[in-house]
Amino acid sequence: MSEHTPPPPPRGFPEAEYHGRLMRAQALMARAGLAALLLSTEAEVRYFTGYLTRFWESPTRAWYLVLPVDGDPVAVIPEIGAHLMRQSWLSDIRTFAAPAPGAPGLDLLAETLEELTPKGSRIGVPSGPETQLRMPLADWATLRGRVARAFRDDANIVAVLRRVKSAPEIAKIAQACAIAGRAFDRVPEMARAGVPLEEVFRRFQMLCLEAGADCVPYIAGAAGAAGYGDVISPATGLPLARGDVLMLDTGAVFDGYFCDFDRNFSVGPPEAAVASAHARLIEATQVGFAAARPGATHADLYRAMAGVLGQRPAGRLGHGLGMQLTEGPSVVPWEDAPLVPGMVLTLEPCLDLGSGRIMVHEEDIALTETGAVWLSQASPAEIRVLEPA
Amino acid sequence: MSEHTPPPPPRGFPEAEYHGRLMRAQALMARAGLAALLLSTEAEVRYFTGYLTRFWESPTRAWYLVLPVDGDPVAVIPEIGAHLMRQSWLSDIRTFAAPAPGAPGLDLLAETLEELTPKGSRIGVPSGPETQLRMPLADWATLRGRVARAFRDDANIVAVLRRVKSAPEIAKIAQACAIAGRAFDRVPEMARAGVPLEEVFRRFQMLCLEAGADCVPYIAGAAGAAGYGDVISPATGLPLARGDVLMLDTGAVFDGYFCDFDRNFSVGPPEAAVASAHARLIEATQVGFAAARPGATHADLYRAMAGVLGQRPAGRLGHGLGMQLTEGPSVVPWEDAPLVPGMVLTLEPCLDLGSGRIMVHEEDIALTETGAVWLSQASPAEIRVLEPA
Numbered sequence: 065m066s067e068h069t070p071p072p073p074p075r076g077f078p079e080a081e082y083h084g085r086l087m088r089a090q091a092l093m094a095r096a097g098l099a100a101l102l103l104s105t106e107a108e109v110r111y112f113t114g115y116l117t118r119f120w121e122s123p124t125r126a127w128y129l130v131l132p133v134d135g136d137p138v139a140v141i142p143e144i145g146a147h148l149m150r151q152s153w154l155s156d157i158r159t160f161a162a163p164a165p166g167a168p169g170l171d172l173l174a175e176t177l178e179e180l181t182p183k184g185s186r187i188g189v190p191s192g193p194e195t196q197l198r199m200p201l202a203d204w205a206t207l208r209g210r211v212a213r214a215f216r217d218d219a220n221i222v223a224v225l226r227r228v229k230s231a232p233e234i235a236k237i238a239q240a241c242a243i244a245g246r247a248f249d250r251v252p253e254m255a256r257a258g259v260p261l262e263e264v265f266r267r268f269q270m271l272c273l274e275a276g277a278d279c280v281p282y283i284a285g286a287a288g289a290a291g292y293g294d295v296i297s298p299a300t301g302l303p304l305a306r307g308d309v310l311m312l313d314t315g316a317v318f319d320g321y322f323c324d325f326d327r328n329f330s331v332g333p334p335e336a337a338v339a340s341a342h343a344r345l346i347e348a349t350q351v352g353f354a355a356a357r358p359g360a361t362h363a364d365l366y367r368a369m370a371g372v373l374g375q376r377p378a379g380r381l382g383h384g385l386g387m388q389l390t391e392g393p394s395v396v397p398w399e400d401a402p403l404v405p406g407m408v409l410t411l412e413p414c415l416d417l418g419s420g421r422i423m424v425h426e427e428d429i430a431l432t433e434t435g436a437v438w439l440s441q442a443s444p445a446e447i448r449v450l451e452p453a
Numbered sequence: 454m455s456e457h458t459p460p461p462p463p464r465g466f467p468e469a470e471y472h473g474r475l476m477r478a479q480a481l482m483a484r485a486g487l488a489a490l491l492l493s494t495e496a497e498v499r500y501f502t503g504y505l506t507r508f509w510e511s512p513t514r515a516w517y518l519v520l521p522v523d524g525d526p527v528a529v530i531p532e533i534g535a536h537l538m539r540q541s542w543l544s545d546i547r548t549f550a551a552p553a554p555g556a557p558g559l560d561l562l563a564e565t566l567e568e569l570t571p572k573g574s575r576i577g578v579p580s581g582p583e584t585q586l587r588m589p590l591a592d593w594a595t596l597r598g599r600v601a602r603a604f605r606d607d608a609n610i611v612a613v614l615r616r617v618k619s620a621p622e623i624a625k626i627a628q629a630c631a632i633a634g635r636a637f638d639r640v641p642e643m644a645r646a647g648v649p650l651e652e653v654f655r656r657f658q659m660l661c662l663e664a665g666a667d668c669v670p671y672i673a674g675a676a677g678a679a680g681y682g683d684v685i686s687p688a689t690g691l692p693l694a695r696g697d698v699l700m701l702d703t704g705a706v707f708d709g710y711f712c713d714f715d716r717n718f719s720v721g722p723p724e725a726a727v728a729s730a731h732a733r734l735i736e737a738t739q740v741g742f743a744a745a746r747p748g749a750t751h752a753d754l755y756r757a758m759a760g761v762l763g764q765r766p767a768g769r770l771g772h773g774l775g776m777q778l779t780e781g782p783s784v785v786p787w788e789d790a791p792l793v794p795g796m797v798l799t800l801e802p803c804l805d806l807g808s809g810r811i812m813v814h815e816e817d818i819a820l821t822e823t824g825a826v827w828l829s830q831a832s833p834a835e836i837r838v839l840e841p842a
Binding site for chain 1 (some may be wrong): 464491506508511522532534537539552554578579581582585587588590591594606651655658659663664665668670673674682684685686688690767768769772778780781783787811
């Protein structure tokens with residue numbers, strides 16, 4: 065580790081972090097007239113408990129967290145998760161056999177909900193944009209039939225809370241960004257004309273891990289002559305060729321927090337159109353960064369960046385970032401809630417180069433009281449050139 | 454690559470694979486009286502289209518696939534996915550702006566469903582065990598209010614089809630197993646007393662990538678004196694110590710197909726109890742393998758393995774495997790449908806060693822006409838010992 069590499073932030077959070085999240089949620093629940101929240105997804109459960117495992121990759125079992133409007137959260141989880149959940153700050157952890165005949169998980173969840181909420185009260189379930197309910201639809205129907213409470217949406221409470229990150233959260237995202245930044249710096253070691261794109265993807269993930277990533281849940285990219293067709297494709301076996309633009313986009317994770325940014329490289333010297341497109345993308349990012357300050361809106365960022373691009377972008381120009389690779393809100397012209405300190409977002413301008421080719425640049429920033437700070441290290445205007453070894 | 458390493462199987466599938474899946478689905482839909490299936494998850498969409506991207510990591514957008522009982526599937530997807538979906542075998546690809554004001558995706562989906570199904574017909578949505586609906590609950594309510602069709606469960610059609618793998622699918626899983634096997638063989642190069650578990654996790658993922666994994670969506674493991682507390686935890690910063698049992702469990706992926714198996718290692722010579730527990734786990738796996746033949750049931754496998762373990766296991770003793778890290782059915786005493794050729798499953802015996810410590814072994818097998826074949830390379834009875842460098 066060089067003298068310029070700070071030590072990684074501590075893992076986990078002090079318990080006060082979870083108390084704060086819970087209190088803020090409960091204040092909003094009280095205002096929305098909700099007796100409890102029922103949460104079911106990885107990010108929702110982890111946000112309030114710190115429960116971190118990649119076991120959510122298995123769809124077999126449902127996991128539940130009940131947040132009453134007063135008192136501590138109650139975990140209602142499969143037995144296989146008990147050992148790990150007991151290491152969290154929660155004291156009320158109820159477990160059920162799963163898989164199992166019948167529906168012991170639903171039985172336990174129904175009992176818990178009825179115990180924690182008064183008859184006739186309302187239970188909020190995240191239902192708005194970017195949410196999912198992580199349980200089978202048939203079980204959801206059963207639950208609603210069994211619990212004499214009104215299930216409604218969560219008044220967007222969880223999404224609103226998660227939009228604003230604490231300093232320790234931002235430190236984790238910054239660490240993920242620093243890790244991916246070190247990996248991007250080493251791309252020229254392994255990417256050059258003749259190397260298949262799938263080998264570049266593999267080596268890039270290895271570089272992220274070597275630089276300190278816990279895991280690399282997301283990688284996408286593309287390579288094509290003077291641009292590429294999209295930014296979400298998996299690798300092909302095609303070798304890089306001189307004149308290609310190589311784009312790598314990664315979501316590397318440190319302690320459960322993502323970075324999400326990309327880098328473009330030119331295989332050999334860039335065509336003039338590529339060089340100028342890259343410079344324009346960087347300029348748009350810089351203009352977006354300058355516009356990012358409390359009180360401005362996502363729409364302001366969008367307009368500032370779109371102005372530099374000089375064309376109407378096809379999609380959003382950035383998004384929130386944190387426990388998930390992408391989070392709300394989006395950098396779009398109709399998002400006019402003000403930016404507030406603690407928001408973390410990506411700036412992601414896209415240029416249409418014609419003939420089905422695009423170029424996309426992306427950086428990660430955090431909002432402070434006075435403006436924005438870079439979490440990823442802002443790229444220079446010149447596209448980086450990959451030369452033969 | 455040594456002479457013993459066969460070349461990887463080709464990526465993707467011939468179009469006939471998708472036609473076969475569609476025809477089998479449509480035959481079951483006709484029998485179940487379903488005019489269409491509405492699919493929304495990564496595995497469901499990929500099963501019928503081949504659409505492979507890690508972009509599902511972003512929760513922003515919903516993606517839909519409509520399978521009519523007659524005719525080809527129709528993709529109803531965000532614009533950002535059009536370029537990649539056009540490389541699939543599908544010809545009818547409808548795109549919507551997302552994120553966007555209003556709900557253009559729901560509008561387009563509703564129109565598509567009404568166009569493809571007659572009034573008064575029924576549309577199936579996967580709703581049973583291990584399924585999820587990947588769209589916001591509020592959107593689901595809107596859709597049901599807008600489309601004058603009866604939405605019901607999919608009669609388990611997608612799960613039933615996915616249980617039996619084709620030869621090209623099994624080849625991909627076998628490749629993922631071979632890749633992870635090579636990585637496990639190299640664990641002694643980097644894991645020894647003094648190395649923090651989180652470094653072992655990182656290095657192991659790098660070994661998987663170097664061996665040819667496209668990505669490593671799942672890793673779990675543990676290390677503890679003469680056993681460990683669970684099998685789903687993330688790494689800690691604690692260094693391995695002599696006498697520890699190190700368990701690593703991975704879901705490495707090749708071309709969208711998972712392996713899922715683990716290996717146990719003893720840091721220094723094992724205690725007698727550890728050595729004998731390992732030998733018993735291997736024996737249970739071998740007995741499960743021998744019992745795995747068409748006509749036997751998952752319950753038979755469970756009973757055969759549990760008999761060797763000599764204790765009542767806390768959970769299941771294996772599960773299906775393929776496009777997801779875990780798939781149904783589970784190896785449990787109440788699963789009495791017969792095994793059929795083409796099923797791929799894990800054998801995962803667990804021993805409770807007392808004092809909150811367990812040991813778990815796991816291998817991957819495929820069912821053939823005459824019995825089972827190993828996809829992972831069956832482990833010897835002796836636990837592998839990690840010695841100082």
